[in-house]
Amino acid sequence: MKLIHSQYRQLFWVLGAFTLVRLAVAPFFGFGVDEAHYLLYGYHLDWSYVDHPPLVGWIHAFILFCTKGGEFFSRIPAIALMIVTSVGAYRFLLSAGADHHQALWGITALNASFMFGALGLMLLPENLLMALLFPLMESVLRIERTGKARDFVLLGILLGALGLSKYTAILFIPAILGYFLAKRRFDLFANPRTLLSVSLALIMISPVILWNQQHDWISFLYQSEHVAGGTAIALKPFFKSLAGQIGAYNPLLYVIALFGWIGAFRSSDDTVRLALWIGTTIALFFLVSSFLKPVLPHWPALFYLLFIPLGTVMLLRRGWDKTVKGVILFSALLSLLIHAELVFKWGHFPDYKSPFRDIYGYDRIAGEADALFRGIPSTKKALAVTNWTYGSRILYYTRPYGEKVFTLDTKNRQFSLWEAESPVGYDLLIITSHFTADAASAVVCTEYVPLGNSVITLEGGIVDTFTYTLCRNYRGER
Template structure:
């Protein structure tokens, strides 16, 4: 069987993820995209629809569960690993070097998360290699079918994430750097453009009917400020340094540096793409901290490339690469084991499980309290948008009304379809959130307070606050929760 080693390697990581997948709750973003599948639409406020359509398909075929919500991410990571391996072989890596490159990729903490949690980035990561290979085939042969496939891949990328548009400038720059102007004036390039535009029509139609809200949201989400500052840049860089694993972060930086000297077309095109992605997010990080998964495309390309270059140099460089990868792999296995077994004994309110543990319990107890209220017009609510997706998701089986009393993400208002004003609300107030001073109720009363415990330690403390006859938010000041 050709390349059976890569099959066994991918199988190893896949089995590990399948075992871990059902053992912890949905995270902030993850739950949000699962909800996309419950509120099917042509697009959404913060992202295009492909992630939601996929969640809807899997829920329809296999039922509703945390496990099946994560299977698409696991399958996509299998595909990404296979594509990375083939890309490395195409760029003249040996089979052994390519295997080490894929091992490094899967040992990264962030790609471990990407391999478990379905985000819009997952699709973009899976599409970048077909895009690269289509461009290289067009450069070599210029067949009509390659132009068609390029349009398909770019269109799907546009259905995945708005930052897919960042891929267009490096593709153009690569063609110009090769002085292949004939590829741009070729009428078949119109096929790529037309097919890509047809595929993203759902996003265009939805935004046209919603005051182009996604574009306004993305602009504020990425930039976030008009003041240039050094602190958010440092925070963003530190987050990437930790999230991708310090050893592999250094290997990725080494990979892009040495790629400047490459004569290999595949590496040069990867360089244009990776450099454009990283520079874009470096520049925006001076305005607002960049979440570590946003520049994942850069690390997808250059962790494996850096690994291959180090191994090809041999001697101490090869030893450094193998040692770094083996340490990273061991750390990744430990993290996955902890996610499953949860044997760690962390101080109160310092648990890494804070965002992925106990929300089902909170909602269950909140529903029980809600059912005890005599009023017919009642609902569960949270005052911070970051808790909103878990509230909506875990409340689905109970068929109750839920509200997010925070306008940061307008998607919740579209799903809720009505105002919470006039409702009797039970607010789920976390130890980590603030109590808005602007909250206006006819009467407030604490019904219950409980600790969310893991191994006898407090992960969170939840206060169930009854807000009788909610009047809305009329001020902007906040009071820090005690």
């Protein structure tokens, strides 16, 4: 008993150190595209949303109900979920045969990864999948070993929760089925308790189904276009996706993850085999998708969640202690420097090349737009942006001012559902960025009136330039 307490005490210190860094950093940088978008879910509580199921929005709504919101409080769920995920990964490694020492290094490697450092701060649907992954695996393994009714119930609840988190949770189904087939557990397919699991999962995701039925299955149409992105197979999006993942997870830890994945094929351990089925299914799905459209680095996070820790353990078992520990400590130091940069913003970057472009200056832009907006002599006026990715930040940071905001972009129809009316006929104060087309090129108006621009700088480098244009009598997109 004392040994168990000692082991978890050491895990507590490791996770405590990473958590303290995240808590310290959380209030010091603005919301990014996805963060702001999902935070808006919380302000527009609903049964589901266009691009994702509702669980991330429900969590944000709860935080907004309990607190005043803002960067610090809105990031508490992500920080907490990363602790839950790390504890689950630690238990997973012990179940896979690692000793306590090896498991601790596996968890340290996981948290030292750049991408998992970001996911430990920003609440995305992936955070929910990560936190639910290891309880799901434990329930599957218990069903395969003992088949108790409570484990089937838990499996149904977990699958339902995953379905409320993200649509790609459907990938768990073929992975679990493949594992059971490989184990020749054909009896489970005819077990009435399996129907119980399926029924519970369907009941839990019924809000998503009913909401889509009422909105012409908009989410499923959006996902089919969003994931596939095109019909032509190309190498460019594949290499772009690959480079993004190597950089985001840390090149050294990427190699460790590949080693863990390859090593898993030689393992006869049930826990590792199940991880292999799940990780490979996810990796193959996004690999195929990447030949059609670039895959964002956080989409295949579950693959790296499984195989960075597992690869660490496998390398330690082979006697690569000094090399592996050196890589992990170096990665942790780099991650700490990145977190420090988020707070102090010491670095100088070339004009329009700043990594802070998505998370810096939007509160200022919102204030300047409000001042210009109040000077427009019109009874029917609103703010507007021409790209939905800017819409999420502008909508969030202009909330204190109370102005109507339109997103003049049909790619993501979530904004049109929230706005609930057409912008045609409005006088619009349009905000455009250096990285988007100017208002005259993007929209049709009776008259365009330039109202100036705002240059966002940081340590002497230009982060972005925003232009304000009054569009009199907006007529539509070009």
